[in-house]
Amino acid sequence: MNEYNKAIKELSRLNHIFDPEVDYDPDFQELTYEIVESFKQYQNPNDTIRPILECFERQPTSEYGIHAEFFAFVEYLDAKQVEKEVLESINRKPVPQTVWILKMFINSEGFDDKDNYWRLLYSISSSCEVDEETKGTAQMFLEQQ
Numbered sequence: 001m002n003e004y005n006k007a008i009k010e011l012s013r014l015n016h017i018f019d020p021e022v023d024y025d026p027d028f029q030e031l032t033y034e035i036v037e038s039f040k041q042y043q044n045p046n047d048t049i050r051p052i053l054e055c056f057e058r059q060p061t062s063e064y065g066i067h068a069e070f071f072a073f074v075e076y077l078d079a080k081q082v083e084k085e086v087l088e089s090i091n092r093k094p095v096p097q098t099v100w101i102l103k104m105f106i107n108s109e110g111f112d113d114k115d116n117y118w119r120l121l122y123s124i125s126s127s128c129e130v131d132e133e134t135k136g137t138a139q140m141f142l143e144q145q
Contacts, residue, residue: 003043004048004050007047007051011035011055014028014059015059020061020063023063024066032067032069033069039073046081049077049082053086053088053089056097056098057089057093057095057098060133062133062136070097071100079111083105083111086098086105090102094124096133099124099137100137102117102121106141118145121142122142
């Protein structure tokens with residue numbers, strides 16, 4: 001099994017315990033920690049980027065802390081690959097977690113497309129095709145500009 005498919009399988013373990021109404025679940029947090037530790041051992045940890053983002057798409061929440069282990073992990077992966085995958089994820093299904101990562105790009109020194117990211121946040125915040133929670137997260141960042 002390649003690492004991409006292995007990552008999908010590992011992340012699927014979260015599906016049965018994720019509850020968007022719960023701010024903190026120690027079992028969920030422990031499992032995310034275990035999964036990230038496993039990802040760190042991969043020969044190519046960048047293979048986990050898309051599966052992580054797809055997990056976010058299945059488990060949208062504006063509660064940043066629920067997926068904090070994944071946010072911290074992706075910061076250490078190839079920035080350009082993360083950027084590419086996040087933009088593709090936002091095109092598929094914008095969710096609060098990918099909006100958070102987009103804001104991380106805006107705040108980082110290594111990304112030159114910040115004006116486009118601000119426009120993308122505005123587009124997300126005003127789209128009738130985006131859920132209210134995701135719109136609210138984008139709007140929160142726009143108000144901080």
